[in-house]
Amino acid sequence: MPVPHSEALVPVQKDTQEWSMQWQLMCPACGTDSVENKDFSPDHEVATVHPDRDDYDSPLGTRGGYVRVDLTCGEGHGFAFIIGNHKGAEFVGVVARV
Template sequence: MTKPHEEIMVPSHMDGTGVRWQLMCPGCGTQNVENANYAPDHEVISVQPDRDEYDSPIGTRGGYVSVDLECDAGHSFALVVGNHKGAEFVGVVPRGGQG
C-alpha cells in the first residue's frame, strides 16, 4: 500500500454491553470489506500458537490470529490480533494486493 488511509475503524455500536468497530480498508477507506477472494472463513483465518518469537505479521512476539481480507478495489490486507504475556495488540498489514 502506497499511502495508508488515516482511519481504519469507525465506531458502529456502543452501549452498556460493549463497544464494536467496523473495519475499513487501510488503502482506500471503504467500509465494504470481505474475506480475501470471497473464501470461506476457515480458509482466511489462521491461528498461530505462542512460540515466543517475533514472527507475527505486526511484528509482535507471541501467538496471533490473522484474517485475510480485501476491499472492492482489490486492496488486500490482514487483520491481526496478537497476544504475549498479558499484552494484546491489534494491527492491519498489507497482503500484497494493489496497494
Template structure:
C-alpha cells in the same frame, strides 16, 4: 495507508448491547467500508479459510513483530485491496494491527 480515524469507524449498528465497544473496519488504502474475508483471487475457501491461528511458539513470527501467538484474518475490500487484521498477544500485552 489511511489514518487511524479512517480505518476504524465507531459503530452502533450491532444493536444496543450493554458494555459493547465496537468499530467497523474500512480498507486501509481507500477507506472502502465493504470488506470481505479471504482474498479476491481465491477460487475456493472464503470465510472459513481466511482466519489462521498461529500458536505461541515463543518466536517473533507475528506480522506485527511481536513474540508469541497471533491470529491473522485475511481481508479484501470492494476495490480489490488486500490486507490482514492481526491480533497478537505476548506476556500480558495484547496488540491489534492492520498489515497492508
C-alpha cells in the same frame, strides 16, 4: 496515500450491552467499508490461528500467538487484520497483503 489508523478502525454505535463495543474495519488503502474475506473464500480458509511462541514471527513484529484474517476490499486492495497476544499484552493491526 494510506488511510490514517484512526479512520481504518472506527467505533460503531449499536444498542447492545453496555460493556460491549463494535468496530468497523475500513480498507487501510482507500477507506471503503466494503471489506470481505480474501477472494471470498470460506471463513476457515481466511482466518488462521498461530500458536503462542516467544519468537517475533507476527506480521506486526510482536512476540506470541496471533490470529490472522486475510481480507480484500471492493476495490481489490488486500490486507490482513491481526490480533496478537503475548503474556498479557494485546495488539491489533492491519498489514498489507501481497
